[in-house]
Amino acid sequence: MELAAFNQLPADRAQVAIRHCVAIPHWQQSLVAVRPFANTDALLATADALARQWQQPELESALSAHPRIGERVNGADKEASLSRGEQTAMQQADHALLQAMQQGNQAYEARFGRVFLIRAKGRSGEQMLAELQRRLQNDDQTEQQEALDQLREITLLRLEETIQ
């Protein structure tokens, strides 16, 4: 969608246009409320500033829309197709890598009580596995911040693709 069109939509429809970026309704509403944006840099800067306010509740809310790394994303909805695109590297993963990722995901969920989240776009499967293993050593606070940073990166990439 063109930025000019996004600027002009009624608020409810503008929110629908960006809701696949992240499952945090108040972030969607806040971004829509500060329209119009002069250019996409201004849009992304505001989106980034709003996303830097996220804490634990936002992380929990958003994770519902993010399938595990390496898991087949079957859905026909927009989030599922975005995830498939972001995780293309895992489609070339061999059995050993998929198995290691699955074990890592289980260890992460047992340790932190939520799904391992990472910006997949631009990373190979090996890089994501290495990050998973590194982050397993984090304390709770450090890991929450890393996960929130990754969520913000995924959200901004999705927004960049949504509005030009």
Ligand code: 2AL
């Ligand atoms: C994802 C996803 O679906 N896209 C992405 O960049 N990361 N999932 C995840 N668990 O990190």
